[in-house]
Every structure is written in structure tokens, then in C-alpha cells.
Amino acid sequence: xxxxxxxxxxxxxxxxxxxxxxxxxxxxxxxxxxxxxxxxxxxxxxxxxxxxxxxxxxxxxxxxxxxxxxxxxxxxxxxxxxxxxxxxxxxxxxxxxxxxxxxxxxxxxxxxxxxxxxxxxxxxxxxxxxxxxxxxxxxxxxxxxxxxxxxxxxxxxxxxxxxxxxxxxxxxxxxxxxxxxxxxxxxxxxxxx
Numbered sequence: 001x002x003x004x005x006x007x008x009x010x011x012x013x014x015x016x017x018x019x020x021x022x023x024x025x026x027x028x029x030x031x032x033x034x035x036x037x038x039x040x041x042x043x044x045x046x047x048x049x050x051x052x053x054x055x056x057x058x059x060x061x062x063x064x065x066x067x068x069x070x071x072x073x074x075x076x077x078x079x080x081x082x083x084x085x086x087x088x089x090x091x092x093x094x095x096x097x098x099x100x101x102x103x104x105x106x107x108x109x110x111x112x113x114x115x116x117x118x119x120x121x122x123x124x125x126x127x128x129x130x131x132x133x134x135x136x137x138x139x140x141x142x143x144x145x146x147x148x149x150x151x152x153x154x155x156x157x158x159x160x161x162x163x164x165x166x167x168x169x170x171x172x173x174x175x176x177x178x179x180x181x182x183x184x185x186x187x188x189x190x191x192x193x
Contacts, residue, residue, distance in 0.1 A: 026103030058113040068096035082136030094178030126155040142189040
């Protein structure tokens, strides 16, 4: 393995560890010294990843969503049935978000560069749900619905789940909430037989 490849692997490992730390504990309260100590690296190593704590956090949030999107799409690609694809999408999103603490989501909401990344990914999720539903409608697996409205409703619920509002109002954990959302959505989309 060449020096460049080892460097890329080390960079990926550091971002994975950084993402795990931020998801578990949030980031607003952490200094670069804290992060370096927790990741067992130097601040210089962190500065090689990004020029400031703010850039490091934004880059880590981008890294998280990029990896999550790849894994979610792999779960969808493994299914052929339109209903299974929608269900797989929502269940995979739940799995990806499960390690994220309420503090992480609070910190993301309070930090504009990370909030922008989160909002962009939420819009992409809405568009993806809309596409999956439209595909199901096109092949007759789902009844004819306004796919934009379905995507809007799903997005609103996803945001409420991620902000822990659903847990507070229903007692459901995130995975259960996504399972109930998938159930509700799929029953509502079911074509008349």
C-alpha cells in the first residue's frame, strides 16, 4: 500500500472516529484539544483535515451524510418490490440515525453550516421518497397519490423524529417511529385490490 493510500485510509478512519464522537456527544461543547485527545491525534492532524473547528464539524457532518446515503441506497437497491423499497429506505434511515444523540441534533440546529448540510440532505430524502413513491404509482403498486405531498409529510415526520419530538410525544424510539411511519405510509399508498 502506497503512502498516499495509507494517508487516505488514515483520513477516512479519523473522519469515521470524529463522526462517531460527534454523533454520540454533539460538538458545541468540544474544543479542538478535546477532539484531538479523544481521537488520539494531534491538533496539527485535525488542522490537516480542516482549517478550523467549524470547518472540521461541517466536513464531518458531510462525511456522515455521505456514508449514510450510500448505505441507505444500498438497502433500497437490494429490493425490487416498490413497497419494500420505500420500507427499506425508511428503515435504513432509522438505522443510520440511531447513533445520533439529541445533543448532536441540537448542536447541528444551532450551527448554520451544519444545519445547511442537514437541510440539504433532508430535501434530498424528500425527493428520494417522492421518486420511490412515484415509481410505485407508475407500476400500479401504489394508488395514484400526490407524490409531492407524500414527500412533504414524510419529511416533516422525519425531522420530528430526528429532533426527538416524536419520542417526547409518543414514547417511541427512533427505530420504532420509522417503522410506524413506514407502516402508515405503505398502508396509505396501497393500491385497491
